[in-house]
Amino acid sequence: MLSNVQTSKTIKSTKEKILEAALELISRYGYKGASVRKIAKAVGVRESAIYNHFKNKDEIFQEILKSLFSSDFSDFFEKKPIEENAKKGKKFLMEYAATVKLATFDPKHEKLFKIVLLELMQNKEVREQFLNYFYDNNIKKLSHVLFLMMQEGLIRQSDPMLMAREFFAPLFYLRLEVTLLRVDEKSTVTLSTMFEKHVEFFWESVAVRA
Amino acid sequence: MLSNVQTSKTIKSTKEKILEAALELISRYGYKGASVRKIAKAVGVRESAIYNHFKNKDEIFQEILKSLFSSDFSDFFEKKPIEENAKKGKKFLMEYAATVKLATFDPKHEKLFKIVLLELMQNKEVREQFLNYFYDNNIKKLSHVLFLMMQEGLIRQSDPMLMAREFFAPLFYLRLEVTLLRVDEKSTVTLSTMFEKHVEFFWESVAVRA
DNA sequence: CGGTTGCATGAACAGACGTTAATATAACCG
DNA sequence: CGGTTATATTAACGTCTGTTCATGCAACCG
Missing domain, CATH: 1.10.357 (Tetracycline Repressor; domain 2)
Structure with missing residues (x-):
């Protein structure tokens, strides 16, 4: 249980960071202008790590759209x-x-x-x-x-x-x-x-x- | 004189076509989404030909902005x-x-x-x-x-x-x-x-x- | 006619893009 | 402890980007 909580906490933490960074960057540069590499850099991670949390760039955007x-x-x-x-x-x-x-x-x-x-x-x-x-x-x-x-x-x-x-x-x-x-x-x-x-x-x- | 008119007519014709195509494509896909290649294709010309009429992509956009x-x-x-x-x-x-x-x-x-x-x-x-x-x-x-x-x-x-x-x-x-x-x-x-x-x-x- | 000029082409460049694969490193579970 | 799972890295791919350059062709001028 504890392990599970911690694991999902870790997931959530990075995933949330990605969403936050994406929100920030997309609101500034637009969907096209906010590249996966830029988002990854803002999170402090390599771009490939993004794909451990989201299927692709569009899925990040969809997630943001939901909160819109x-x-x-x-x-x-x-x-x-x-x-x-x-x-x-x-x-x-x-x-x-x-x-x-x-x-x-x-x-x-x-x-x-x-x-x-x-x-x-x-x-x-x-x-x-x-x-x-x-x-x-x-x-x-x-x-x-x-x-x-x-x-x-x-x-x-x-x-x-x-x-x-x-x-x-x-x-x-x-x-x-x-x-x-x-x-x-x-x-x-x-x-x-x-x-x-x-x-x-x-x-x-x-x-x-x- | 005649030659000059014809020359500038030819210039104007292609230059106008570029501006028209750019207006159309930028209004659909935005500045970033309207690539030089797309514009060139719409005009019916290779992308390098664009640069005979405009210094760069931004100059095209500036020209459109003027008419805004x-x-x-x-x-x-x-x-x-x-x-x-x-x-x-x-x-x-x-x-x-x-x-x-x-x-x-x-x-x-x-x-x-x-x-x-x-x-x-x-x-x-x-x-x-x-x-x-x-x-x-x-x-x-x-x-x-x-x-x-x-x-x-x-x-x-x-x-x-x-x-x-x-x-x-x-x-x-x-x-x-x-x-x-x-x-x-x-x-x-x-x-x-x-x-x-x-x-x-x-x-x-x-x-x-x- | 010969040379200049205007305008097009094709090929190439360096960089950015989204995405994937192989691999490493932990932390967890039984 | 050994194995699984989650998450990271490095490297690479194919494609697209804006732009440049050498070249070719045709029309014009003197």
Whole structure:
């Protein structure tokens, strides 16, 4: 038993190192640019050792892809019943924006986001997961909340789907801009306050005045 | 003279073919994925012939980059004095959205847009041109028009810069989605109507009711 | 006509790539 | 202790990469 634990610990340790190094390098140089040799060097091992842990380079990438859309923020909507969220009105939208902001500046999520951008055009799987994720898990669920807010009389009547996109898109664009600036280590102070400003503006745009 | 014209015609012809092929291949496979041999093959020539027209691969890419942000749509704001645009109110925003829509579906601009997305994370020059272009040439100028609209009493008072971003971001996100769907030759009919819907929604959000 | 120039070819280079095979070195199990 | 198993190394493979060079051909100029 002990031996088994230790063995699998050793495996996990190197395997994890490989995944970490791959995440780092792929998020910087893209899938093609992150060569097996570079990854091996970052781990501190020869390239052939990689193949004791992964069948090939693609398997490493697939492993990373799995963590792409199964991260902490995917279950944002599952924390509380959706009806409860709807009643909170603007406060809910603020929380949502705060979550996006958090992901934007969180190192792990930033890397994953970069990989998405890097491989979006090249990798069909990434593309489909991207569209699915952002559509189903964000816009669709957002539109549900907005629909309920309309029924509560909190916001004006409109197409919930359209409204969800209008709320989501500026957050996405903001995230993109911040990520780009951070690549060149430029300041993002101006942009970082815009997550909240966006919610304010949006709420002014849709709120039904009492 | 005649000889000179013919010579430069021949040069231009092959050089143009190279640029066309490079644009096509780079927009599909990215800079790294579009090898000199692939480009040469697409032109119908051996790879060494490429070097009669370009110093190296990077020079080809630079040539394409030049056309990136100097395309027809850059001078959208220069067609008419900005004050005139402001007075048109919603109609101006419709025209702007129509221009983005046009660029989204135009093959040449679609390829350039793909290249931007592909190289955004890898190429500092693309990154800076992207931020400059979208910031200066779109958001900044949009905010100017919106500011004038506020003064005209057409739209409500707010931060023009913020408002410009709110108007621009959904168009950008829309363009991204459409481009992604078209890569896999999926239908974009639902999305293509959203350019106008966005303007409608935005106008409802900011217009001062008479 | 003879020479220069423009543009193509074929062959080769050095390096990077993903991957594999033979081998070594431990640590574990019975 | 002896054998198995996990993990590392070294070396090599075939292929692709960007680029160069010597060469050939054809069109132009004086």
